[in-house]
Amino acid sequence: MLQVYLVRHGETVWNAARRIQGQSDSALTEKGERQARQVGERMKSLGITHVISSDLGRTRRTAEIIADICGCSVTLDARLRELNMGVLEQRPIDTLSAEEEGWRRTLVNGTENGRIPEGESMTELAERMHQALNACLELPAGSRPLLVSHGMALGVLVSTLLGLPAHAERRLRLRNCSLSRVDHQQSAWLASGWVVETAGDISHLDLPALDELQR
Numbered sequence: 001m002l003q004v005y006l007v008r009h010g011e012t013v014w015n016a017a018r019r020i021q022g023q024s025d026s027a028l029t030e031k032g033e034r035q036a037r038q039v040g041e042r043m044k045s046l047g048i049t050h051v052i053s054s055d056l057g058r059t060r061r062t063a064e065i066i067a068d069i070c071g072c073s074v075t076l077d078a079r080l081r082e083l084n085m086g087v088l089e090q091r092p093i094d095t096l097s098a099e100e101e102g103w104r105r106t107l108v109n110g111t112e113n114g115r116i117p118e119g120e121s122m123t124e125l126a127e128r129m130h131q132a133l134n135a136c137l138e139l140p141a142g143s144r145p146l147l148v149s150h151g152m153a154l155g156v157l158v159s160t161l162l163g164l165p166a167h168a169e170r171r172l173r174l175r176n177c178s179l180s181r182v183d184h185q186q187s188a189w190l191a192s193g194w195v196v197e198t199a200g201d202i203s204h205l206d207l208p209a210l211d212e213l214q215r
């Protein structure tokens with residue numbers, strides 16, 4: 001059975017400042033670097049064989065810290081990037097107009113092809129996240145990969161693996177450096193294919209971690 005660990009990157013400057021990142025970027029804070037080290041310490045005894053990361057700076061830095069502790073190299077995969085938040089990227093969350101908030105709401109309320117202008121739909125995000133996860137099935141037998149990605153990207157992946165729509169209302173909270181695990185199995189009892197073993201575990205962190213609304 002293939003076990004795949006999923007990690008959201010450590011806290012960033014813009015997470016702490018409640019600014020929308022999307023595919024824009026900001027550096028890890030000192031706390032974010034500490035969180036990444038704590039993930040590495042948690043994972044080093046679990047035999048991680050591959051660390052595969054979104055190519056954005058905040059995930060690459062998180063992946064480098066984890067990989068260094070686990071004795072792995074880092075492979076980049078742009079399919080693991082955060083949702084492209086279009087014209088709202090870099091905007092403080094609390095400054096959105098009613099119209100802009102309406103755009104954001106279309107991402108989670110089931111509006112067909114809902115998206116922020118110049119951004120990506122949740123369906124498009126789900127498709128590329130599933131492609132990145134399924135690529136792990138091509139790794140050598142006995143591999144145990146860890147994927148480093150983002151709050152909405154991982155939330156959509158886990159939600160759709162559970163059979164929820166990609167636009168599922170944001171009811172899954174994946175805090176900075178939270179750990180999730182999905183397994184690919186053949187089972188007569190549980191569904192065959194991908195099953196969710198853990199979602200949003202932060203028991204390895206010694207300080208409170210922010211969620212996607214940076215709270």
Ligand SMILES: O=C(O)[C@H](O)COP(=O)(O)O
Pocket residue numbers: 008009015019020021022023082085149150151152212213
């Ligand atoms: O700010 C955003 O774009 C997301 O809501 C959170 O993105 P992150 O997981 O990359 O911080």
